[in-house]
Amino acid sequence: MSGGGEAIGEEALRARVRELLAAAHPDEVDRVTFRRAQYDHGLAWVHFPEGYGGLGLSPGLQAIVDDEIARHARTTYADLVLNPIGIGMGAPTVLAYAPEAYKQALLPRIFTAEDVWCQLFSEPGAGSDVAGLATRAVRDGDDWIVNGQKVWASLAHRASWAMLLARTDPDKPKHDGLSYFLLDMRSPGVEVRPLYQITGDAEFNEVFLNDVRIPGDRILGKEGAGWRVAITTLMNERVAIGGYSRPGQGMAEKLLRLWREEGPSSPRGAQGRSAAEIAVLRDEVVRVHVESELLGITNQRTKDAMRAGTPGPEGSVAKLVQAELNKEITELALSVIGSDALVYETGYPLERVEAGERSLREFAKHDFLRSRANSIEGGTSEVMRNILGERMLGLPGEPRADKDVPWKEIPRGRA
Ligand SMILES: Cc1cc2nc3c(=O)[nH]c(=O)nc-3n(C[C@H](O)[C@H](O)[C@H](O)COP(=O)(O)OP(=O)(O)OC[C@H]3O[C@@H](n4cnc5c(N)ncnc54)[C@H](O)[C@@H]3O)c2cc1C
Numbered sequence: 296m297s298g299g300g301e302a303i304g305e306e307a308l309r310a311r312v313r314e315l316l317a318a319a320h321p322d323e324v325d326r327v328t329f330r331r332a333q334y335d336h337g338l339a340w341v342h343f344p345e346g347y348g349g350l351g352l353s354p355g356l357q358a359i360v361d362d363e364i365a366r367h368a369r370t371t372y373a374d375l376v377l378n379p380i381g382i383g384m385g386a387p388t389v390l391a392y393a394p395e396a397y398k399q400a401l402l403p404r405i406f407t408a409e410d411v412w413c414q415l416f417s418e419p420g421a422g423s424d425v426a427g428l429a430t431r432a433v434r435d436g437d438d439w440i441v442n443g444q445k446v447w448a449s450l451a452h453r454a455s456w457a458m459l460l461a462r463t464d465p466d467k468p469k470h471d472g473l474s475y476f477l478l479d480m481r482s483p484g485v486e487v488r489p490l491y492q493i494t495g496d497a498e499f500n501e502v503f504l505n506d507v508r509i510p511g512d513r514i515l516g517k518e519g520a521g522w523r524v525a526i527t528t529l530m531n532e533r534v535a536i537g538g539y540s541r542p543g544q545g546m547a548e549k550l551l552r553l554w555r556e557e558g559p560s561s562p563r564g565a566q567g568r569s570a571a572e573i574a575v576l577r578d579e580v581v582r583v584h585v586e587s588e589l590l591g592i593t594n595q596r597t598k599d600a601m602r603a604g605t606p607g608p609e610g611s612v613a614k615l616v617q618a619e620l621n622k623e624i625t626e627l628a629l630s631v632i633g634s635d636a637l638v639y640e641t642g643y644p645l646e647r648v649e650a651g652e653r654s655l656r657e658f659a660k661h662d663f664l665r666s667r668a669n670s671i672e673g674g675t676s677e678v679m680r681n682i683l684g685e686r687m688l689g690l691p692g693e694p695r696a697d698k699d700v701p702w703k704e705i706p707r708g709r710a
Contacts, residue, residue, distance in 0.1 A: 381412030383535025547587030
């Protein structure tokens with residue numbers, strides 16, 4: 296293998312990808328073998344340091360790795376589909392805060408998706424105000440015993456590891472009494488129950504924690520300093536969600552396909568539409584497509600400027616724009632289909648979502664319902680606007696009356 300580090304340029308990076316393909320080719324070896332080799336070559340997440348699946352480069356260069364693999368292989372694996380929470384949020388948090396032995400044990404298995412991860416932050420009484428959460432962790436010798444209820448935990452039914460935020464000191468103000476734990480989801484006392492969304496899928500879950508024992512060395516950061524660690528996770532979450540949009544990909548691309556195959560120029564789509572209606576629709580499709588491309592390019596620029604660690608508020612802006620745009624695109628997709636869009640052909644099965652076979656039309660209808668969640672998951676659009684106002688525009692912050700009050704004295708509704 297040639298050496299990594301800052302000096303590596305695009306050509307050297309492409310050469311390194313070809314070295315990887317010579318050692319393990321995705322068309323010839325299984326997924327885990329290939330992904331492990333990619334990690335060992337520092338090509339998993341190029342902005343991570345050497346020895347942890349990276350080369351210390353700008354994250355924008357990951358696109359070069361993906362491109363070079365796609366040029367030489369039929370089989371490609373999309374990172375964020377495999378293990379979105381582990382790769383998008385778990386890995387950067389582990390890199391920043393976990394003890395060395397955990398970094399070495401956990402990071403490769405996150406990248407290969409041998410370990411799927413979930414995030415246990417939200418609770419029935421704490422979503423946007425996640426620092427107000429009530430799940431308690433109490434010391435027992437070297438260990439911690441955790442009791443509480445989490446909610447909306449995506450992929451908890453498949454996860455082997457969770458990022459858990461719990462209260463270790465109720466006497467301190469809400470942000471100061473939190474600790475951040477790595478929780479083995481196979482531990483006794485962890486109970487996962489499905490929650491069904493408007494789509495009929497059960498992507499997420501309620502998670503009940505009943506006297507769950509966590510070894511003391513599984514705290515990330517210091518006891519009581521969990522909020523700082525949580526910020527790393529949340530900022531990376533927003534970059535991961537907002538960063539879905541890349542030029543030439545995503546929802547807007549699907550909308551174009553739908554327009555071509557089912558839109559007004561197709562026999563089915565033209566029925567009962569006036570020329571003026573078709574012209575307005577076409578303008579709208581072009582507009583959202585242009586906006587989506589702009590977002591993709593902006594994301595790429597943000598990534599080029601970033602290094603590993605805690606991203607800045609740019610990720611929150613990308614997340615906000617992506618969420619609102621997705622809702623517009625999927626609404627437009629229904630207009631392209633026309634009145635048939637009112638019928639949900641697949642029926643309404645309650646099921647765990649796995650990438651099933653869906654036609655383009657079915658996808659459009661499903662995505663319309665699913666996109667409603669885009670402006671809630673990973674922080675709501677209102678909260679993203681607050682971040683944008685305060686941290687990018689320098690506007691005055693919201694009044695935060697409970698900031699310095701001990702958590703146990705803050706009035707709470709019944710969860
Ligand atoms: C599909 C999906 C997947 C999710 N996956 C996970 C997961 O894996 N792990 C996890 O921990 N959580 C997960 N969540 C939870 C998500 O983070 C929360 O739903 C979100 O943070 C909002 O919290 P809430 O639902 O309690 O709403 P609330 O915080 O109660 O908000 C209700 C309304 O009030 C508004 N609001 C609240 N505070 C303010 C404010 N300060 N200023 C202006 N408006 C405000 C909100 O914008 C919203 O409109 C998921 C959610 C969804 C939809």
